[in-house]
Amino acid sequence: MTFTDTLLAAIVGASVALITELLVKxxxxxxxxxSEERRWYFDHFFPLRMERLTALHAALIEWWRFVNxxxxxxxxxxxxxxxxxALALSFENHVDEHQKPFxxxxxxxxxxxNESARAKIKEFQEEAFIAMMQIKYILTPPAAWPDGLAHEIDRKILEDSFVNAVKELASLLSPQELHKLKA
Known part of the structure; x- marks a missing residue:
């Protein structure tokens, strides 16, 4: 091996080390x-997300039971x-303790x-509000009923909006959705 070959090998070795240090590393x-930032973000915010969605699911079911x-x-x-x-008084006294947590x-x-879940929750809120107003007026004397308000509650619409909201929340809490978050 000649001096030139040794010098060339040293230059190539130094170049590879320099390229590795400057570009690859x-x-x-x-x-x-x-990757560490994503893992930290997931570890930090994922439990909060699950806690909030689970609390919403529980409050939704509790509110539904009360209105139903x-x-x-x-x-x-x-x-x-x-x-x-007595029923009218009980309704008035307990409506806030069930509606506010929801x-x-x-x-x-x-x-x-997501937008779909937001829309389904809003639809349920609107139907529950209509049902609450109907309950309130049904429990008052008939002479006090406002014109145009249905005197019977359409429980099918209320139930459908509840089922749709629960399905949307369940999809956000499903394992398939959770795997998408981790990726």
């Missing part, structure tokens, strides 16, 4: 850093009597909802 460091229970009772109560008055859960989970 930063690329791999960038990929590693990006009173809508079924209101349509079967006779037009007068102490039971009707509204709060919707506000907290809104960031994690």
């Amino acid at each position: 930063p690329f791999f460091e960038f990929r590693t850093r990006r 229970r009173f809508s079924s009772l209101a349509s079967t109560v006779p037009n007068n009597g102490e039971f009707r008055t 509204d709060t859960a919707v506000a907290h989970a809104d960031l994690y909802l």
Whole structure:
């Protein structure tokens, strides 16, 4: 081996080391850093997302049970009597304790909802509000009923909006959706 060959080998070796140090190593460091950032982001925000969506799901079911229970009772109560008055008073006293947690859960989970889920939740909120107003007026004396308000609650529409909202939330909480987040 001659001096030129040795010099050429040293230059090639130094060039490879320089290229590795300047180009390849930063690329791999960038990929590693990006991967660690994604993992940190997922580890940090994923539990919060799951907590908020699960709380919304629980509040949705609780709100549905309350509205459904009173809508079924209101349509079967006779037009007068102490039971009707007691039922109206109970409804007025308990509506806030069921509606506020649902509204709060919707506000907290809104960031994690897609457009479809947001639309289904809003549809359920509107149907529940209509049902609440109907329950309120059904439990008042018939002379106080406003014109144009249906005197019977369409429970099928309310139930359909509830089922659609639950399906949307279930899809956001499903394992397939969770795997998309991790990727």
